[in-house]
Amino acid sequence: GAGVSQTPSNKVTEKGKYVELRCDPISGHTALYWYRQSLGQGPEFLIYFQGTGAADDSGLPNDRFFAVRPEGSVSTLKIQRTERGDSAVYLCASSLGGHRSSTDTQYFGPGTRLTVL
Amino acid sequence: KQEVTQIPAALSVPEGENLVLNCSFTDSAIYNLQWFRQDPGKGLTSLLLIQSSQREQTSGRLNASLDKSSGRSTLYIAASQPGDSATYLCAVKPGRSGGSNYKLTFGKGTLLTVNP
Numbered sequence: 001g002a003g004v005s006q007t008p009s010n011k012v013t014e015k016g017k018y019v020e021l022r023c024d025p026i027s028g029h030t031a032l033y034w035y036r037q038s039l040g041q042g043p044e045f046l047i048y049f050q051g052t053g054a055a056d057d058s059g060l061p062n063d064r065f066f067a068v069r070p071e072g073s074v075s076t077l078k079i080q081r082t083e084r085g086d087s088a089v090y091l092c093a094s095s096l097g098g099h100r101s102s103t104d105t106q107y108f109g110p111g112t113r114l115t116v117l
Numbered sequence: 118k119q120e121v122t123q124i125p126a127a128l129s130v131p132e133g134e135n136l137v138l139n140c141s142f143t144d145s146a147i148y149n150l151q152w153f154r155q156d157p158g159k160g161l162t163s164l165l166l167i168q169s170s171q172r173e174q175t176s177g178r179l180n181a182s183l184d185k186s187s188g189r190s191t192l193y194i195a196a197s198q199p200g201d202s203a204t205y206l207c208a209v210k211p212g213r214s215g216g217s218n219y220k221l222t223f224g225k226g227t228l229l230t231v232n233p
Contacts, residue, residue: 004160031219042121042206042223043161056217091160099219103149103168106221108161 002026004109006092012115013082021077021112023092031098032075033106034067035091043091049075050098082116089113119144121209123224130197131232138192138227140207145185148218152181152192153206155226161206165192169212197231204228 005024013019025032030051035043045059052072060066064082069075079086093106120143130136140150149168153161165174165181167190173182180193190207208221 006160009158033219035221040225042208042225043221044223045220048217048219056220059220093161095219099217103166104219105151105163105166107163108153110158110160113158 004092004094004107006090006109006112008112009110010113010115012117014117015082015084017082017116019079019082019114021079021090021114023075023077023094023109025073025075025092025094026107027073029094029096029107030072031095031104031106032069033093033095034075034077035093037089037091037111039088046077046090048098055099079114082114084116087114087116119209119211119222121207121222121224123205123207123227125227126225127228127230129230129232132197132199134197134231135193135195136197136229138194138205138207138229140190140192140224142188142190142209142222144209144211145188146212147185148210148212150181150183150190151208151210151221152179152190153208155204155206164205194229197229199231199233201231202229 032049034046037043048056049069064080089111091111093108152164167183178195204226206226208223
C-alpha cells in the first residue's frame with residue numbers, strides 16, 4: 001500500500017513569505033506527527049495529532065508555526081513570515097495508534113526540504 | 118530531558134566488513150528504541166524496533182541490542198555492502214513516567230559509507 005507522502009518535495013521561498021507543507025498519511029492511521037530536521041541533526045518533534053486535534057504542539061518553535069488536520073487525514077504545516085533559520089527538512093510521520101500503544105511504529109514520509117533565502 | 122548520542126558521527130569501511138554503530142541515551146525510562154536508515158533526500162525507514170523488555174532484535178544482516186539499564190544500544194551490520202551506505206539514526210520513545218510516549222527523541226546519526 002501507499003506510504004506517507006509529502007508535497008512539495010522541495011520549496012524555496014524568500015524571507016518573510018508564507019508557506020504551506022502538506023502531508024498525506026497512511027490510510028487508517030489516526031496519529032500524525034511533524035518533525036523538523038536541520039542539517040547535521042536528528043529530527044526534532046514539532047506536533048502530534050490524534051485524529052483531528054493537536055494533542056501536543058509543544059515542539060512548535062514559535063507562533064509563526066501552525067498545523068491543521070481538519071478531517072483527521074491530510075495535515076498541513078503552515079509557516080508565516082519565514083526566516084532563514086526555518087530552512088530544514090520537514091518530516092511527517094503517521095502511525096496506527098499513537099500514544100495508546102507501546103509497540104506503535106511511526107512511518108515517515110520523504111520530507112519537504114524548505115530553503116528560505 | 119532525554120538526550121541521545123550516536124558514535125561515531127561517520128564511518129567508512131570496505132565492503133564485506135562487519136561493523137557496529139553505537140547509540141546511548143541518558144534517561145532509561147523508555148518504551149522502546151528504534152533504528153532507522155535515511156538515504157539522501159529520502160525519509161526514514163525503520164530497520165529494527167526493540168521493546169524495553171527485550172535485549173535484541175534481528176533482521177537479516179542486522180542485529181540490534183539494547184541494554185536499558187546502562188542506556189546503550191548497538192546496531193551490528195554483518196558483511197556490509199555498498200548498498201548499506203546511508204545515515205543510521207537511533208530514536209527512543211519515552212515511557213509514561215518519562216513523558217509523552219509518542220515523542221521520539223533522535224540522535225544525530227552515523228553516516229556510513231561502504232566502499233566497493
